[in-house]
Amino acid sequence: MDKAGKKVALDSSETVKVVEYVKRLYKEACIEDCIGWLDPHNNKAFLTSQISCTNNAYSIMVSAKRDLPDMGKVIDHALNPKGPAGRFHALVPVTHGVFAYGPDPQAAKDFLRWIMDPKQYRPWISSGDMYFAPYLHAFDKFPDWDIEPRVKPFQKVLETGKLTSWPAPANRAHGAVINRWIVIDMFTKACTGTPTKTAIAEAVTQLKQIYG
Amino acid sequence: MGRVVGASRAPALEARDYRPLRFGRLREFVERESVFSWLILTPPLLFLLLFLGYPFFYGVYLSFFRREVTGPATFVGLGNFVTLANDPIFWQSVGNTIKFTGAATVLKALGGLGMALVMNQNFKFKAITRALLLLPFIVPTVLSTVAWQWIYDPGLGLFNRLLVESGLSKSGFSWLGSPTMAMISVIIVNTWRGLPFFGISILAGLQTIPVEQHESATIDGAGTWDRFRHVTLPSLLPVIFIVTTFSVILTFFDFQLVYVLTGGGPANSTHLMATYAYSLSMGAGQMGLGSAVALSMVPVLGLLLVLLTWYVRKD
Numbered sequence: 345m346d347k348a349g350k351k352v353a354l355d356s357s358e359t360v361k362v363v364e365y366v367k368r369l370y371k372e373a374c375i376e377d378c379i380g381w382l383d384p385h386n387n388k389a390f391l392t393s394q395i396s397c398t399n400n401a402y403s404i405m406v407s408a409k410r411d412l413p414d415m416g417k418v419i420d421h422a423l424n425p426k427g428p429a430g431r432f433h434a435l436v437p438v439t440h441g442v443f444a445y446g447p448d449p450q451a452a453k454d455f456l457r458w459i460m461d462p463k464q465y466r467p468w469i470s471s472g473d474m475y476f477a478p479y480l481h482a483f484d485k486f487p488d489w490d491i492e493p494r495v496k497p498f499q500k501v502l503e504t505g506k507l508t509s510w511p512a513p514a515n516r517a518h519g520a521v522i523n524r525w526i527v528i529d530m531f532t533k534a535c536t537g538t539p540t541k542t543a544i545a546e547a548v549t550q551l552k553q554i555y556g
Numbered sequence: 557m558g559r560v561v562g563a564s565r566a567p568a569l570e571a572r573d574y575r576p577l578r579f580g581r582l583r584e585f586v587e588r589e590s591v592f593s594w595l596i597l598t599p600p601l602l603f604l605l606l607f608l609g610y611p612f613f614y615g616v617y618l619s620f621f622r623r624e625v626t627g628p629a630t631f632v633g634l635g636n637f638v639t640l641a642n643d644p645i646f647w648q649s650v651g652n653t654i655k656f657t658g659a660a661t662v663l664k665a666l667g668g669l670g671m672a673l674v675m676n677q678n679f680k681f682k683a684i685t686r687a688l689l690l691l692p693f694i695v696p697t698v699l700s701t702v703a704w705q706w707i708y709d710p711g712l713g714l715f716n717r718l719l720v721e722s723g724l725s726k727s728g729f730s731w732l733g734s735p736t737m738a739m740i741s742v743i744i745v746n747t748w749r750g751l752p753f754f755g756i757s758i759l760a761g762l763q764t765i766p767v768e769q770h771e772s773a774t775i776d777g778a779g780t781w782d783r784f785r786h787v788t789l790p791s792l793l794p795v796i797f798i799v800t801t802f803s804v805i806l807t808f809f810d811f812q813l814v815y816v817l818t819g820g821g822p823a824n825s826t827h828l829m830a831t832y833a834y835s836l837s838m839g840a841g842q843m844g845l846g847s848a849v850a851l852s853m854v855p856v857l858g859l860l861l862v863l864l865t866w867y868v869r870k871d
Contacts, residue, residue, distance in 0.1 A: 377710045377733030380822040392711045516624060516841070523839040524645075532823035536735055546644055553639060 345555065349512035352551045354527075355544060358429075363531065363540045370535040379532045391415070399424070401475065402495050421497040423504075435505035438476060477502060520554045618847035625841035636848035645824050646849060649832040655739065656814075656828060657807045660746040665800055667747065668754020669792075673784075675755065676762045693752035701816040704745045708732050708817075735825030738818050742826050746813055750806070754799055761795030762788065794867075801864045808856060829853050 346353045370378075375394060378386070386398045391407055393415075398404070402421060409416035424433055442452040458464060462482070469478050470488050474495055478486060479502050489499045509518040521527065530547035534540050585591055619636055623629040640646045675686055692700065707714045708731035716728025731741045765788060773783045811830040814820065820827040820835060827835070829849055837846025 375710070375733075376730040380730070380733040380738055380818065382819055388709075389711065394711050516627070520840040520842060523841070524835065529823045536823060549642075549644070553643065 345509070345512035345518075345551070347511040349509070349515065349517075350555070352548055352555065354530075354551060355548045359544055360540055363534045363544060366531050367534055367540070379535060402498060403475070405494065406473075406475070420494050423497050423500060431504045433501040433505045435479070435502075435507050437479070437507070474498065479505070517555050521551065524550070524554075526550050526554075615847045615850055618844050619851045621844045623842075623844040625843060629844070632844070636845050637852070639845060640848055640852065645827065645832065648824050649827040649829050649849075652739065652824075652826060653808060653828045653830075656743060656746070656810070656826075657804055659743045660750065660807050661800060661804055663743070663747040664750045664754050664803060665796065667751045668758055668799075669796070671751060671755035672758035672762055673788075675759050689755060690752045692749045693756075697749065697812040698816055700749065701745060701813050704741075704748075705732075705817060708741055732818055733822060735822050738821040738826045742814055742817055742821070745817060746807060746810065749813070750803060753803060757799040758792060758795055761792050765791045797867060798864065801860055801867075805857060805860050808860075809853065 345351065375389065378389075381389075386395070386400055387404050387407065389395045390398050390400075390404050391412060405416060405419045405421070408419055424431060440456050442449050442456070446452060459468065465478065465483075466486075469476060469483070469486070473492070474486075474488055477498055484502075486499075489496055507514045508522060509515070512518065526547050530543045533546070534543040538546075586595065618629075620631060620633055621629040622632045622635065671689060675682070675689065679685075706712070710716055710728060710730055710733065713728075713731070715731065716725075719725040719728045730737055732738050769787050769791075770783055773787050778786065809830055810828060811834065814826050814828050814831050815834065818826045820831050824832075829852070833846045833849035833853075835846075836849060837843045840846075
């Protein structure tokens with residue numbers, strides 16, 4: 345979508361280039377199965393040596409260090425490759441919400457304020473071994489990033505991380521796009537034989553229907 | 557009934573003082589067959605109204621609104637249905653449902669018939685074989701489907717390991733990875749699960765065929781195939797028809813199997829109408845649109861029920 349989140353921007357020559365690139369990537373570098381994968385499948389494929397590179401959080405290294413130490417020793421992480429428009433990473437924020445109809449919303453908000461205080465927040469983040477990255481700038485120089493040097497790329501990701509709706513705002517409509525796998529299906533259809541232009545056109549139709 | 561009781565009670569009444577029964581009138585009223593049958597039906601009817609009727613009518617109501625989770629409902633009339641009519645994924649799910657139901661039902665009917673014919677024979681361990689053959693239908697669908705996920709796994713799954721170890725294939729198939737294979741895989745699992753339903757029902761039908769018919773056919777010179785065609789099959793047709801209709805209804809509305817195995821499959825290639833309705837309502841939070849998808853399944857159900865009722869009434 346465009347920056348205002350009003351006009352569908354998917355219908356462009358850049359999208360055609362991207363889809364063609366992904367088709368080549370799929371044909372030459374990916375295992376056939378990956379288009380049917382759900383969330384845990386890439387972890388499984390990597391840990392069973394079916395693939396040697398994937399886009400993921402560092403859970404694969406955690407499992408490998410615990411269960412497959414030889415593999416765990418040689419796993420590493422790198423930033424996403426840079427494209428013509430720059431380097432980007434998907435930021436998947438874990439957020440908190442307070443139900444307005446709860447018995448005591450103010451107490452819930454006070455609790456959230458309390459837990460985001462560095463005194464509580466630091467040990468909480470540390471206990472996750474930096475799997476969950478703190479992305480408020482106050483925590484940019486968090487010392488725990490140095491414990492395992494191979495996870496430092498995830499600290500750098502925050503500099504180029506964007507919400508998946510970027511440049512449009514994240515809103516309910518964008519949530520529907522994510523939950524209905526519209527952009528992912530565009531790539532999947534193109535990789536399984538649908539002509540590029542058709543796959544893009546179908547995704548654009550659906551985006552128009554969702555954004556209204 | 558009343559008259560017979562009266563006649564047998566008459567001497568007893570004459571022998572002692574007649575005292576009116578406690579709540580006599582009420583009891584008499586309740587014991588009337590028409591009243592009693594409604595009384596017995598009321599609790600399950602209320603249960604059905606509450607747990608089936610209410611969600612159904614609420615779903616119908618929702619389908620006329622644009623209702624997103626945590627948002628207010630706005631009346632859109634037939635707007636949701638118009639949206640669906642222009643939604644290629646909706647039509648894909650309709651096509652998938654028809655393909656899935658058609659293929660699986662044919663396979664189950666043929667397989668069930670074969671299974672029934674085998675189970676009708678006398679052989680050692682017949683009882684335990686029958687019990688084992690029923691297992692796919694009895695095991696909870698979610699459990700068996702998770703097991704099938706492992707069987708279909710491209711690297712570690714049973715099928716691909718067997719194919720690779722036996723040298724029949726270099727890397728096995730992408731059972732759940734390609735759109736065509738995913739649909740085939742889902743049909744296989746549904747067939748595996750539903751076969752016992754056909755088998756057991758047709759077996760019951762087979763056992764009602766009088767042995768004398770087979771005997772007289774054999775005496776008249778009919779071979780096994782002729783006996784099957786002219787004695788067994790005609791007697792089985794009513795059973796097969798009813799079981800097939802039930803199976804079509806159950807398969808058309810199948811959800812668990814596809815949801816667990818592929819979640820709708822690579823690029824919606826295994827999305828059934830039920831899973832698509834769920835994905836729209838629970839996944840995308842568009843409850844009105846999801847309800848509209850669910851509602852659009854009802855005419856098919858209605859048609860099948862009418863067919864079934866006509867057939868049963870015919871007899």
